[in-house]
Amino acid sequence: MIHTLTLNPSVDYILELDEIIVGGLNRIQHDTKFPGGKGINVSRVLNRMDVKSKALGFAGGFTGEYIVDCLNKENIQTDFVQVADDTRINVKIKTKTETEINAKGPAISGRNFEDLKNKIRSLSEDDLLVLAGSIPSTLPESTYEELVRICLENGTAFVVDAEGELLKKVLPYKPFLIKPNHHELGDLFKTEFTSAKEVIPYGQKLVEMGAQNVIVSLAGKGAVLISDEAAYISSVPNGEVKSSVGAGDSMVAGFLAAYEKNKNIEKAFQYSVASGSATAFSLGLCTKEKAEELLSQVSIEKVSLKGEI
Ligand SMILES: Nc1ncnc2c1ncn2[C@@H]1O[C@H](COP(=O)(O)OP(=O)(O)O)[C@@H](O)[C@H]1O
Numbered sequence: 001m002i003h004t005l006t007l008n009p010s011v012d013y014i015l016e017l018d019e020i021i022v023g024g025l026n027r028i029q030h031d032t033k034f035p036g037g038k039g040i041n042v043s044r045v046l047n048r049m050d051v052k053s054k055a056l057g058f059a060g061g062f063t064g065e066y067i068v069d070c071l072n073k074e075n076i077q078t079d080f081v082q083v084a085d086d087t088r089i090n091v092k093i094k095t096k097t098e099t100e101i102n103a104k105g106p107a108i109s110g111r112n113f114e115d116l117k118n119k120i121r122s123l124s125e126d127d128l129l130v131l132a133g134s135i136p137s138t139l140p141e142s143t144y145e146e147l148v149r150i151c152l153e154n155g156t157a158f159v160v161d162a163e164g165e166l167l168k169k170v171l172p173y174k175p176f177l178i179k180p181n182h183h184e185l186g187d188l189f190k191t192e193f194t195s196a197k198e199v200i201p202y203g204q205k206l207v208e209m210g211a212q213n214v215i216v217s218l219a220g221k222g223a224v225l226i227s228d229e230a231a232y233i234s235s236v237p238n239g240e241v242k243s244s245v246g247a248g249d250s251m252v253a254g255f256l257a258a259y260e261k262n263k264n265i266e267k268a269f270q271y272s273v274a275s276g277s278a279t280a281f282s283l284g285l286c287t288k289e290k291a292e293e294l295l296s297q298v299s300i301e302k303v304s305l306k307g308e309i
């Protein structure tokens with residue numbers, strides 16, 4: 001079974017208004033809240049795609065209760081470690097552009113972390129763990145590395161969607177999939193990208209460092225999948241972006257949902273991009289119907305890499 005891990009979940013509070021007056025009183029035209037955090041978003045999209053998953057992580061206080069409640073109401077199984085402080089609230093301000101204010105999150109005690117490790121220890125080779133998002137500030141940057149070592153011991157495959165050192169440190173353990181966006185990839189290699197093609201050699205470096213499959217998303221400019229066999233460049237559908245919060249997570253969920261059905265990397269990548277765009281074109285996360293409606297607009301070009309690495 002797929003398990004998702006959100007070490008720093010959030011209540012995502014989305015505020016819509018024409019413009020924001022910094023230092024003034026702003027009245028909101030429309031507001032919504034969602035249970036958020038990258039692993040939770042993956043579980044919610046998987047559920048919409050009829051794939052069962054269990055959401056793990058840390059949750060505390062009234063905000064933690066809200067998240068667990070929302071997930072259970074959607075029929076998503078949860079097994080969160082209860083922490084003393086409140087789960088964070090992340091504010092997403094949608095004007096003509098999107099501004100995100102992500103809070104730090106609660107403190108995690110040594111006991112909390114031990115409890116979580118015991119839950120990861122209970123996974124087997126029939127399971128897959130998705131480790132996604134930032135970690136609470138009280139945990140060290142080696143946290144994901146420590147957890148994927150447990151996966152390796154138990155033969156549990158894993159996927160990582162994280163930035164910087166968190167991501168770098170898990171590569172030697174051979175993640176099945178990683179999904180940096182082009183900014184995160186640029187930060188890793190101290191460079192910038194303007195097109196999908198430019199990303200390929202850097203994706204290949206991540207494959208050399210251990211990743212089995214690397215998806216790099218470039219928002220409206222397309223996406224790239226790189227493995228040791230080939231690279232695929234994808235177009236993205238045209239549409240009006242309503243909110244791109246969770247678009248990256250929808251790509252991870254779409255990829256896993258399709259791969260579980262057909263074990264075909266190229267088709268899973270196409271479904272992944274359609275799912276990301278379906279979320280970008282929605283307020284909230286995509287539905288299966290919306291993702292499938294966009295599928296025919298996602299064209300994939302295969303680029304052979306044999307002998308080029
Ligand atoms: N302007 C856009 N037009 C179409 N699709 C988009 C747009 N912005 C984002 N997406 C979809 O969402 C995916 C993830 O977006 P991106 O911003 O690159 O990732 P992340 O959410 O991880 O930062 C893209 O690959 C694409 O499928």
Ligand SMILES: O=P(O)(O)OC[C@H]1O[C@](O)(COP(=O)(O)O)[C@@H](O)[C@@H]1O
Nearest residue numbers: 036037090133134245246247248249
């Ligand atoms: O847009 P993405 O990258 O898919 O992820 C969106 C999710 O990530 C968050 O911004 C949290 O991100 P971090 O875990 O990296 O702090 C949530 O508020 C939101 O639900």
